Amino acid sequence: MKITVIVRDLSDAFWNGNGDLIPSFLAQSAIDRLERLKKLSVDLPRNVQIKVGNGSFRDRVEINMELKKPGTIERMTSKIEPRRGYRLVTFEL
Numbered sequence: 001m002k003i004t005v006i007v008r009d010l011s012d013a014f015w016n017g018n019g020d021l022i023p024s025f026l027a028q029s030a031i032d033r034l035e036r037l038k039k040l041s042v043d044l045p046r047n048v049q050i051k052v053g054n055g056s057f058r059d060r061v062e063i064n065m066e067l068k069k070p071g072t073i074e075r076m077t078s079k080i081e082p083r084r085g086y087r088l089v090t091f092e093l
Helices: 012-016 030-043 057-068
Strands: 002-007 048-052 077-083 086-092
Touching (some): 030 077, 048 057
Antiparallel strands (some): 002 048
């Protein structure tokens, strides 16, 4: 299962951190990154857009069930790719 997140216009403090005030996004684990992006997508919907699978309701239910299973968190990987004007964060289960 694949989760893709488009991230636009976030500062370097978000990506690299700012001391104790802002934790570094790059230094976090995959599940922590996903949780942080979920929260940001509610607060900043124009800057963070999340797509689960092909965008269907069934895929969202399936990924939610997978995340609740034990051992899934350890198998999750994430990859950050710079694109023109935004960054694409991809999570794989």
